[in-house]
Amino acid sequence: MEAAIEAQWLQALIAGLQSAQLALLRALHALGLVGDVHGQPAWPWAWRLSGDNLLIELGQALRLAAALAFVAVALLALAVAWAWRRGRWYLLAMLPLAAIAVPWPDASALRVPATPASFHLPPGPPTAAGVVRGQALYAQHCVQCHGTDGRGQGPQAASLAVLPPNLAGPLLWRRADGDLLWHLQHGLRDAQGRPTMPAFGDRLSDADAWALIDAMKAQAAGEMLRATGQWGRPVRLADAPVQCADGRTRLLSSWRGQRLRLVAADKGMQLPSEDPRLVTVRVRPGDGPVTEGCEARSPEAWQALALVAGTDSPAGLQFIVDRDGYLRARSSPTRSEWSDDDLLCRSDAPPTSAAASAAPADGLGALIARMDAQPVRFVKGGFIH
Ligand code: HEC
Incomplete structure (x- = not known):
């Protein structure tokens, strides 16, 4: 298999x-x-x-x-x-x-x-601001049925004819993004046509619904990590603005094509030394001037990282983002060195013999070699990474 x-x-x-x-x-x-529906061409067949x-x-x-x-x-x-x-x-x-x-x-x-939105694509990669907004919308509209952790045990769930599904696992990755959008905006019905989940089209804009989808995936990633120690599904880095000491601002996504190391830096924390194999960007919760290197300084960037990491605060953790913008590894909170076991989203196939024979001496090198050898591929259709 x-x-x-x-x-x-x-x-x-x-x-x-x-x-x-x-x-x-x-x-x-x-x-x-x-014609168009929700801003994109409508799939005409059922x-x-x-x-x-x-x-x-x-x-x-x-x-x-x-x-x-x-x-x-x-x-x-x-x-x-x-x-x-x-x-x-x-x-x-x-x-x-x-x-x-x-x-x-x-x-x-x-x-x-199919739904008319089955082939709709999200308006762009997730952003930290969107994830945080989606989180707030989730708390406002969805939590009473789906529960804070997305497992479907909200206070109202027991009174429903159909129980909400577990959103804290791989379900959201199995669905086409456009189908999720459609289900949020138009609701869901059972085989007899009775409504099972309410429609939100009158309360949520399409942008809100896309933000919710990004937030639910980030939340599910965090829950999977807590439950299994793995992401199991590809998790995209939520984009955020970055300020650099030279006064320039850019986006995290502007480093696409390069490997990125995010360091969730708390006050007074000793920062890891630079490494030529990675671009290092610090993430901090507050704002203020940047004196060295580049920093994503915002409560949103911090909170979005906490959500995918399944923690209240990511302080002290490091993350590695691959060249395609997927979060792939989180540093162990207990070990100071990296190893290829820190890869949280991978295929279970062992590294190929070519990659193994060229195995670099240090843990970070081994991790990078394995990450590069196993890029995230076509992600719809149950691929494990
Ligand atoms: C009144 C309770 C209720 C509320 C409120 C609610 N849901 Fe649901 N949700 C359900 C139920 C029940 C199902 C399963 C329906 C089914 O399978 O027919 C469901 C299914 C889903 C699914 C799975 C859809 C799929 O394609 O299988 C998603 C995603 C979802 N809800 C997200 C949300 C979001 C986001 C909100 C808030 C904007 C929300 N729900 C609000 C009850 C609710």
């Missing part, structure tokens, strides 16, 4: 299904055949194709790959038949026979219910 998840062709197939549908939607929109089930049913994935290969060969055969007079009838007669022999995938394994 693990090997199957890692298989390149399977990832390509799943990513391809997603991008082909998105391309189709964009083409329909460009032709004026579909179903969509999803690769997620292929991860569970490898047999279906093989069938789909065979079917696609057949379609490609059939197209080629048609082209050849058109040009090659003498072989034409022979080739054309082969096609229906081959079509019968091909193991077509089960439509029900590929088809999942």
